[in-house]
Amino acid sequence: MAVKKVWTIIHACGHEAERDLGARPADRRAGFADWLAKQDCTDCWRAAQDGDETGKAEWLAAKRAAEQAESEAWSQQYRMPPLEGTERGIAWGIRCRHQVLAAAYTALVLNTGMPEPLWEQIEDQARTITRAGWWIDQRASEAADLPELLDAALDTDRPTENPFV
Numbered sequence: 001m002a003v004k005k006v007w008t009i010i011h012a013c014g015h016e017a018e019r020d021l022g023a024r025p026a027d028r029r030a031g032f033a034d035w036l037a038k039q040d041c042t043d044c045w046r047a048a049q050d051g052d053e054t055g056k057a058e059w060l061a062a063k064r065a066a067e068q069a070e071s072e073a074w075s076q077q078y079r080m081p082p083l084e085g086t087e088r089g090i091a092w093g094i095r096c097r098h099q100v101l102a103a104a105y106t107a108l109v110l111n112t113g114m115p116e117p118l119w120e121q122i123e124d125q126a127r128t129i130t131r132a133g134w135w136i137d138q139r140a141s142e143a144a145d146l147p148e149l150l151d152a153a154l155d156t157d158r159p160t161e162n163p164f165v
Contacts, residue, residue, distance in 0.1 A: 002026075007033040015041040071098035078123070085132035093132025096139040100146065101126060107143035125150045128158045 005022035007029065019036060021029040040048065071094045074080075078101075083093045101123070108114040108122070129135070129150070134157040138149055 003029060005029070007036075009033060009036045011036070011041040011044070012038055013040040013044040015044065017041055067095050071095045074098045074102075079127070081127055081130050083132040083135070084130050089132040089136065093135040097126070097135040100135060100138050100141070100143070103143035104146035108146070112144070122147055122150065129153050131157045 003026040006018055006020050008016060009019050010016050019033070021032060024032055039045070068091055075094060075098065080097065083090045083097070085093060104122070105119065109116065109119050126146075134153060138146075141149060
């Protein structure tokens with residue numbers, strides 16, 4: 001006898017639904033059916049999500065504000081120059097610069113043992129890039145690629161030779 005593929009699920013909201021679990025391996029169907037029973041049905045889940053737009057927006061705004069404050073404090077601590085761009089782009093660029101440099105420090109110094117003086121050269125090179133858009137563009141790059149990315153940056157990304165302006 002084969003393991004059943006269609007399961008009757010009584011969701012946490014009380015609604016009952018037939019679910020075809022045939023796409024899952026036979027040994028994982030019962031566990032998934034149990035998990036589904038602990039969730040609201042699709043309609044109830046969507047209704048709960050639709051009514052919570054204000055809560056999500058407030059949560060996201062608070063998260064962004066905390067990230068922004070942390071990134072700005074980090075920029076002050078490490079003497080990063082102000083970025084150039086639109087108001088919204090600058091705020092996003094500051095967060096991206098913080099995240100990119102923090103990830104690169106972890107990857108290069110902490111994980112691979114790059115000497116601190118070499119990292120300081122990379123950090124100094126990063127200070128010359130003040131176009132917010134450049135940092136935004138690098139947000140999904142591999143952390144260990146930062147030195148190569150900094151070398152590839154254009155003069156338009158470095159509007160000044162003095163990184164402390």
